[in-house]
Amino acid sequence: MRKRLIVDAERCTGCNSCILxxxxxxxxxxxxxNSRIQVEKExxxxxxxxxxxxxxxxxxxxxxxxVGALSQDKxxxxxxxxxxxxxxxxxxxxxxxxxxxxxxxERGIPLICDLCGGEPACVAVCQLPQAIQVVER
Numbered sequence: 718m719r720k721r722l723i724v725d726a727e728r729c730t731g732c733n734s735c736i737l738x739x740x741x742x743x744x745x746x747x748x749x750x751n752s753r754i755q756v757e758k759e760x761x762x763x764x765x766x767x768x769x770x771x772x773x774x775x776x777x778x779x780x781x782x783x784v785g786a787l788s789q790d791k792x793x794x795x796x797x798x799x800x801x802x803x804x805x806x807x808x809x810x811x812x813x814x815x816x817x818x819x820x821x822x823e824r825g826i827p828l829i830c831d832l833c834g835g836e837p838a839c840v841a842v843c844q845l846p847q848a849i850q851v852v853e854r
Contacts, residue, residue: 719794719854720832721772722840729848731758731765735839742838751821753828754839754849767849769839770796770817770830774854778829781812787829794854795832803827 739752749755754769770778772794779787779796786802787809789795805825810818819828830837832851843849 719772719792720835720837720851721794721854722769722830722832722837723771723850723852724767724769725848725850726764726766727848728846729756729765729767730846731756732846734842735767735849738838738842742833750823751828753819753830755819767839768816769849770813771815772796772830772832772854773815777812777814778809778818778827781808783808787827790831793832793835795834796829797831798827798829800826 733756735754736749736752736756737747739754740746740748743753744751754767757766757768776789779789784802784804786799788797790797803826807820809827810820821828837851839849840851
């Protein structure tokens with residue numbers, strides 16, 4: 718069954734564990750810039766909001782890709798990127814209504830959640846606050 722992420726910003730502590738875990742799982746390094754999840758912070762209000770691809774049913778990022786570099790995995794529901802087809806136009810970034818697509822300027826590719834093949838690493842490290850959870854679609 719296909720999955721999707723849900724975010725409960727009120728539970729987010731702003732610890733950034735999800736960012737570091739995501740970058741490590743995908744790039745084998747701890748890098749804020751290479752994570753498929755970001756945490757927007759409002760320190761004056763003590764609010765932290767995780768931003769991540771929510772695996773929209775209609776996936777406007779996929780529709781926006783003029784070269785067909787994006788697709789949705791039929792098993793997990795995660796977004797797949799064919800790096801060889803991607804031209805780095807950032808149309809997918811602009812198309813996301815939830816600001817859940819990021820761009821790796823160094824490699825010239827979008828960073829979109831692939832759900833780690835069905836078991837999202839960010840969810841595993843967010844066990845105590847449970848600000849990010851995976852649910853069946």
